[in-house]
Amino acid sequence: MIDLRSDTVTRPDKGMREAMYRAEVGDDVFGEDPTITQLQDTVADLLGKEAALFVPSGVMANQLGVLVHTQPGTEVIVERRSHIPNYEGASPSWLASVQLCPIDGERGILNPDAVRSAIRPGNYGQPATSLICLENTHNLAGGIAQSVEQLQAITDVAKEYQLPTHLDGARLWNAGIAQDVPFRAFASLFDTVSVCLSKGLGAPVGSLFCGSKESINKAHALRKRLGGGMRQVGILGAAGLYAIQNNLERLAQDHANAKKLALAFADLPNFSLNLDDIHTNIVYVDVLAPLTVSSVLSALEKEQVYLIPTGPNTIRAVTHLDVSERDIDQTIHVLHRTFGPHAIAT
Ligand SMILES: Cc1ncc(COP(=O)(O)O)c(C=O)c1O
Missing domain, CATH: 3.90.1150.10 (Aspartate Aminotransferase, domain 1)
Known part of the structure; x- marks a missing residue:
């Protein structure tokens, strides 16, 4: 069988399973799982961020981004065909009480002027823009890898308006490898970034939410609230570490x-x-x-x-x-x- 439906269908190989078997574990809700700590530090370092938090899925990592940065009754700018408005079950409205403001991109790439004109200060009935989310690579646009310059054109607009930014980097690994650009060059443009271990890297479960220590502290409490606090989860973390060590290049x-x-x-x-x-x-x-x-x-x-x-x-x-x-x-x-x-x- 040749299964080309998705890069999420991979099964852990022998080396990954052995790494899982050997994983040192502890109660991660107490912050005592050495393997998860190592994974979080490794990914934070790869992305040039202060800290990272292991979560079960890319959706949870993205929704932590929305929850960390927004206030109820505000609006989040997203590209119309990106994952957040299409495949996350309307979570931004369900969990964070925000609405999405989808903007058409060209092959998934937003135009800075279009973003500028969609930003709303928020007065009377108008919701204020509270966050801008981008996606790289862009799944529905065909795995398009946006360049650092293309992303920066948008994050510069966000800075102009003092708005936070979140990158859905479920496949940021692919963008970095395709363009031979360090992952941190993309990640440094954004306040927070989510990356997945269970797509091209081949781990069975797991994503990381990455950002400043302050964002990660907030996200830590939110993850618990969402039911995402896990115990001896180093078994999964070991698969993620193995994936990063062996499957990136x-x-x-x-x-x-x-x-x-x-x-x-x-x-x-x-x-x-x-x-x-x-x-x-x-x-x-x-x-x-x-x-x-x-x-x-x-x-x-x-x-x-x-x-x-x-x-x-x-x-x-x-x-x-x-x-x-x-x-x-x-x-x-x-x-x-x-x-x-x-x-x-x-
Ligand atoms: C671009 C993008 N973001 C987020 C996700 C969500 O990841 P998960 O399935 O781990 O929740 C996916 C899943 O395919 C995706 O393609």
């Missing part, structure tokens, strides 16, 4: 695999995509008539190749740790045989 291989797959799709008659948008490990492909999304996905499933539908005419493939270059070659072979110019119509 190899993200370049996922990016090369995604590019190879994208080139193959682009060569086929009934598929369309913009090769310039393939920066990292995510490939969105438009399916053209007479093919349909469901006919394509079921034909691939018969060959044990799994992608997901992401719109009426769009499918997505994501490369990751459990997909080798050989798997990509095999997928390309299946694509040619099934959808190439000489294929029998499906």
